[in-house]
Amino acid sequence: MPFALHLLGLAVFAQGTSEFMLSGLIPDIARDLSVSVPAAGHLTSAFAVGMIVGAPLMAILSRRFSRRSALLVFLVAFLLVHVVGALTTSFTVLLVTRVVGALANAGFLAVALVTATSMVGPDAKGRATSALLGGVTVACVAGVPAGALLGAAWGWRSAFWAVALLSLPAVLAIARAVPSGAPDADGPSALGELRALRGPRLLVTLLLGALVNGATFCTFTYLAPLVTHVTGLGSSWVPGMLALFGIGSFVGVSAAGRFADVRPMPILVFGSLALVTGWVVFAVTAGNPVAAVVLVLVQGALSFGVGSTLIARALYAATDAPHLAGGFATAAFNVGGALGPWLGGLAISAGLGFRSPLWVSAALVAAALVIGGAALGLGGRAPEKALAPSPDPARSRATS
Template sequence: MPFALYLLGLAVFAQGTSEFMLSGLVSDIARDLDVSIPAAGHLTSAFAVGMVVGAPLMAVLSRRFSRRSALLVFLLTFLLVHVIGALTTSFPVLLATRVVGALANAGFLAVALVTATSMVGPDAKGRATSALLGGVTIACVAGVPAGALLGEVWGWRSAFWAVALISVPAVFAIARAVPPGAPAAGGTAAAGPGVRGELRALREPRLLVTLLLGALVNGATFCSFTYLAPLVTNVTDLGSGWVPVMLALFGVGSFLGVGAAGRVADVRPMPLLVFGSLTLLGGWVLFAATAAHPVATVVLVLVQGALSFGVGSTLISQVLYAASGAPNLAGGFATAAFNVGAALGPWCGGLAISAGLGYRAPLWVSALLVALALAVGGAALGLRRTAPAPAVAQSRASS
């Protein structure tokens, strides 16, 4: 993999830390800004909504600019809103910074996905995606637990300051590593099918199904991950000092899952997705049933992190394979679909908690979302047997 791809991963690390770190800060934010825990959980949903709206919109707007210029603008905006978030005493202002930060994150990731896959051969999109998303998993391993630890020692605002500081070297790295001349969307502004042509290509049924599956699986991940801290302290009955440990375990699992999936996703995606999704469903059910037991919680946090990110990263690479007719907007729509799940998951989990079902309820909701994904995927496979699509990714999926 090109070294510049790993430098893009540095910025993704900072952004992944911001996106995930709230799972360890929800309780502190709720207490400091005088809102309920489910309301504080909506900060995650707000970020996800900004990603959903921003990913395709920013991908379109960035087509006329160089990749380097687009990436730098998005990252500098992301940095600035974290400074504002660290200073504000208003929950609505904090909520607004999450939306704006998500718009910037979405634009960055959409351009970065196109940039990363353009650096490798046409049959290595899975490995390039895994390398880029390695920044997210490292954020889970190191950044998110460190944010939770900072929140425990110096308050949740220190975690926001830390994300802003981490973004500074990423700015310089991108300025040096990414060539200035390439348009952000790839190719030239006039080349390719154009925005309307790419939007038409995005209607392809197999691509739409893959996007839906990604949204459901990612919804399951964020549903439980967002409320992991209150689950650990209230259901498993471990002290608050265990929260960073559990977040780190989830991150270690996600790192292992993305790494393993990257070796398989380009050659045998279908067996990986089927087996991984079935095991993921069983894991959420088992987690919900045994969450009161510390040993089971420790093991399943690690396992579910690996399965969630292994299946999720494979689905992202399959979106990029299936969207051959929309090479410029594929990254934006993949980002948007996965963040539909990131918005849906915490919202559903918050509804379950607000209904009085307890902090174990998000685990059951996660199981339900994965079960729905399996049902949709099974139905799509049945239909595809009678009318197979000639997509490049499909021929790989059946291998």
């Protein structure tokens, strides 16, 4: 993998830390700003909504600029809104900063996905996606637990300052290492790319990704109160549980990256079956500390393994939309990122307890399995082709 691709992963690490760290900070934010825990959980949904709106919009706007310029503008904006978030005493202002930060994050990730896959061969999109999303998993392993520790020691605002500081070296690294280039004036028009994104194969893949990601965010957003109120562990365990989820996600995305280009169907079918089973088992055994520790690790691996494979397949299915593919993949997956915490918050507000998001996660993955199976059965082979391995160009030349 090119070195510049790993530098993009550094920026994704900072942004992933921001996106996920609220899982360990929501109780403190709720107390400090005098709102309920479900209301504080809406900060995660607000971020996801900003990603949904921002990803396609920012991807379209970024067509006017070189990729390096677009990446730098988005990352600097992301840094500045975290400074504002660290200083505010208003929940409304904090909510707005999450939306604006998400717009910048969405633009960055949309351009970064396209940039990363353009740095490798046409049959290595899965490996490039895995390398880029490795920054997200490292955020889960190190950044998010560190944010929880900072929040416990110096308050939740210190975590926002830490994200701003983390973004600084990424800005410098991208300015030096990512090729500048020029806007691509020879590619398809924005309208032509939008038409290419209406294909049924791509739409099925994005819908499945939204459901799987919704399940992941539903439980992860409320993991801190789940651990303390249901499992019965002290608040000091929360950073460790977040780190376990991150370790699992790193293992999952790394393993998926090795096979997503050549054997995606076994990952998606068997991984999804294992994922829905794991959420059900977790819901039943959440009061057992040993089971909770094991399942946080396992579910992190399965969630990111299946999720990253779906992102790679979406990029394969959208080759006729080279600029907008990353934006629409980002948007679709964040539909799940908004839906999951919202549904989990509804379940908690309805009096079903902090165990209920686990059941919601199980239902979302089950829905993905049903829809995926129906698409394969009713839609002929079109959805299957979108998820099937891409042909090996070298092998094709050898046999021609």
